[in-house]
Amino acid sequence: MDMNAPIGQNALDDPKSIVGKPLDRIDGRLKVTGAARYAYEFAQETTTTYGYVVEAAIGKGRIRSIDTRAAERSPGVVLILTHRNTPGQGTGSHHEAHPVLTDANVNYYGQPAAFVVAETFEQARAAAYLVRVDYERVAGKYALESNLKYAGSPPAQEGQPHPDSAVGDFTGAFASAPVQLDVTYTTPLQSHAMMEPHASMAVWEGDKLTLHTANQMLSQGQEAVARTLKMPVENVRLISPFIGGGFGGKLWVNADAILAAIAARQLNRPVKTALTRQQIFHVTTHRSDTVQRIRLGTDRDGRIVAIGHDVFSGNLPSEQSFETAAMQTRTLYVGANRLTRHRLVPLDIPIASSMRAPGEAVGMLALECAMDELAAKLNLDPIDLRIRNEPTEDPEKHIPYSSRHLIACLQEGAKRFGWDKRNPKPGQVADGRWLVGMGVAAASRGNPLRTSKANVRLDPDGILTAKMAMTDIGTGTYTIMTQIAAEMLGLPPDRIRMELGDTRFPEAAGSGGSFGAASAGSALFDACETLRAKLAGAAGMDPKAARFADGNIEAGGRSKRLTDLVGNAGMEADGEIGPGTTLKDFSQQSYGAHFAEVAVDMDTGEIRLRRMLGVFTAGRILNEKTARSQAIGGMVFGIGAALEEGLNLDPRFGHFVNHDLAEYHVPVHADVPVIDAVFLPELDTKSNPLKSKGIGELGISGAGAALANAIYNACGARVRDYPITLDKVLTVLPVQA
Amino acid sequence: MDNDDRRVRVTRRTVLESGTATAALMLTGFPEVALSAEPLSDKAVAPVAVDLQINGQSHTLHLDPRTTLLDALREHLALTGSKKGCDHGQCGACTVLLDGRRINSCLTLAVMHDGQSITTIEGLADGATLHPLQAAFIAHDGCQCGYCTSGQICSAAGMLGESRAGMPSYVTADLAEARPELTDAEIRERMSGNICRCAAYPNIVAAIREAAGTPT
Amino acid sequence: MKAFTYERAETITRAAAAAVKPGTKFIAGGTNLLDLMKLQVETPSQLVDINRLPLDKIEDTSDGGLRIGATVRNSDLAADPRVRRRYGVLSRALLSGASAQLRNKATTGGNLLQRTRCYYFYDVTKPCNKREPGSGCAALGGFNRIHAVLGTSELCIATHPSDMAVAMRALDANVETLDAEGKARSIPIADFHRFPARTPQIETMLKPGEIVTAVTLPPPPPGTQIYRKVRDRASYAFALVSVAAIVDAAGGRIRSARLAFGGLASKPWRVAQAEERLAGASADAEAFDGAANAVLDGARGYGHNDFKVPLARRTLRAVLTEATRA
Known part of the structure; x- marks a missing residue:
């Protein structure tokens, strides 16, 4: 079905529904016992070989010569791939798989220059260091801020939001606004830093390839691999039942997969490879840094009359994706005159791509701090300012919201957090040698839906098996899908066998962009609906009147065992969901409010979060336990973005100097004190049959801004350059007593 | 952006700078790093025999001495529960217990542990009965993607032992105190060597707090 | 990681004698050495494992101080009741370093000898006078937020990353060693680490084969x-x-x-x-x-x-x- 009309009452609306209940993660036991297997861990033959990537060590130029003789003579080495002996590849859908080792050109630092395969990991690694690459460097453009003059408009893409938007007369309205704020924020290069390194194991049987690979979107990945390797899609199988985190870093097919596949074909032996932690930062994608100018003009009561957001981000000249940081600015607050523009700067650094909440994650670091600055300027409470600017319809598209409860989130959060205890004047509250402050920010994230399919089969033994080429990257997909299927067929969860992570199953949306649960879950819902109708037919009952409970179907006072209806072969049904007109007719976002209390050491400027609360609305919550975990996870990403994370570019080499987890800081246990996430009840009938909205990225959207605003409230430092490290607040700290 | 201008500039530079060390100096300020004049090929390595007691079972392996304890577990014994997240002691996913003490198995060589006893995530449960930490991690949703989970649980097991033995931490106010109380702040500090990018941190702390009260 | 031969030392003198061979490194905790070997920053041809030498004791000295064996683990040293009561600065410094897992492995001697965390030192494709004398210092004109502001030279601005050694410096510790000929000496910690000056690749006063056997602490100063x-x-x-x-x-x-x-x-x-x-x-x-x-x-x-x-x-x-x- 396509989502062309609001959804009426359905089976999930039953107040006793298992959907929404805090069911323990059904793959929990596999994970806590170490039995869940990831791409690098599949049973291997003794013939399996190990691959190790050699990265280009210059930012831009070409390989003048590459000497592999010493490496070839090194013990255990069975193959060295370079551009000289690597077969040509298809370029196909460029953003989904990048051909490797195509020629001598080096387009970015860390681009694979060679791939060494040996009998053991130790041998491959040692030999990789024996590969001698002689480069011819050319000057490259590396740093975003020093190359803004080369910025251009990214091409508008089919199905993607246009890079520019304008409503009314922004320039005139801003110039004449009684209250004006014009501020520029910068956010740094960031890395997904998921715990499982990108890894693949390639096994060929004849002309058929099986690729165990850490990938968030298997169906798309299957096609990308096929196009890149110039082979029929049906001859490519991707398997990925467990993925050790992705956050966007495993959306696409990365070099590990293509290199392993090519080497395995040449060797006619299985090849497995994992990027080293150091390599991940350059070989795979990152989030671009941004320069963001925000202009807000209001009347004397704080009603926005002009809102503008200009965003610069960077990417390789061959790439068109840009950081969509102003998308929420188009829809979050009122204002008759509006202007948003995204500009892309061609840079010769590794590929920039999606990282958790692309756009919102960094856009709201700017917008939601600008709102805080505006509130201070107007002498208004920041929550009050947002209430004054709450729209009744989407201010650019002039369409209704599918559902929107931002104010409720702000008010409920304020009550729970004790917002009334905040002193609006900065630098007033001390606790020992700490200055303490509170901050608030709105959360908002677009709610997409993608095409997805599912298959279900009920067998005579009472087991319902559901199959989808869907992934669970830690989001809880296995669990929520189990709950949906259990509810739809009236079966206990232990009667559901959820099979994901294999492209032999029906093509699915995959995990990304907060569309996974809605898309795959709706496809499963649709398949279950069809199965219900079939079962009702077999029972001679009216499908509309039939109730499914305890393994039975009931209608009109009659009851039948489902297992008696499915025959010896079992009964099967397919389902499908596709986006439809409700995405155009309704402005769809999930919403929330972040509250943070931080302390700033008045001697050293050290900034520590003390407590944090997120209150969200995201349609139907499919599992309140895993949803809370995911929301908290997003909020902690926000803590990292606010306080710690940033890749430091060295513009002489075009590389990221802090390319490991010792120096690219992500939050550790000690950085995360009391923190909670709460969902307020909501059903969104326009979003999808589940009436849910995406939650994977809502938690990060705006989270860091709440910390930044709390830092300002604590010590009076308005830092517009993320991350907010202690050196940036040192100068405003009080003179020591 | 003016594409043509850029192409011209690049071409000129290429011509001017190709093939000389000075060229690199102009671009990076450094001469090309000389590749060290090491012998061209790596020497073959004779395997070394090592006896490891893993989860109560004795294993004799013949290993390249470069093999880390982590790779010995994962690649030679198919005990893939211990994870490789960074291979440099910067994430904690590889944490195992060595004679009861938690260590990063990625930063030690298997040959260094001849005759020693190692407990991995696969050895924590008692048959079908989960270790209290494992059960608590499920109940409190202490994992999402699961990749750091083995390390978190082994680390927590080691940490609880350290705590019971009276080990202080950086946040212990009075170091002279014989048995510092295991507050949430103490758990967080002591577990900070285990990164969870999904950030199940509050749930992990809750799970550990619960298991800390359960005798093992 | 380059291939190496592995040898387990049975006695201290044997260890020191074995280590005279060029390219030899002692390995104890290994938390820094293996880290660097994987990146080919360190490329020893022989490893001498000193973990089973009898250097793992903390003993009272006759003057009221402590003698800490070179292979005493950082966590054991931090938790020792004598250290906690009388040398709180040392216990706290140790506990502030790294993670519990690393402290369970890292040793007293190894901590003293740990190498800088300079990003460019860690990356063999970048110039670094410490790693490759004469290649230049990439940190000087590069990203140097974590680098030194004191005691630097025009060849190197790296910091020493240890916490433990800072506390030991305040405590006037002495580093005890044994050289390949079996001769012992005691080096004040003030002299143990060198300034980078013209030779940033030489970081300590140790001679080839000389092994750290212990660190002694004088009685705790008042205060x-x-x-x-x-x-x-x-x-x-x-x-x-x-x-x-x-x-x-x-x-x-x-x-x-x-x-x-x-x-x-x-x-x-x-x-x-x-x-x-x-x-x-x-x-x-x-x-x-x-x-x-x-x-x-x-x-x-x-x-x-x-x-x-x-x-x-x-x-x-x-x-x-x-x-x-x-």
């Missing part, structure tokens, strides 16, 4: 002991600035002070003049500033690390205020 570590995240991060302080004060007057600093220099930093200025002074802002001036005399930033100078000043002020309170 309050504090280790304050300032860093970018709450745990599991190297120091931007750290201060080890032992301050004996009463009634608003300072009798004596010992101050050592981490994160600022190529070696644990200590300035006698600063301590002399404090001895006998009243515990006030003027005295604290005077001490800070003496410590930071000659300090210079290299751009991204400029903030370390005011940060060190403020941190010292906070530590001295805390140490002289009440």
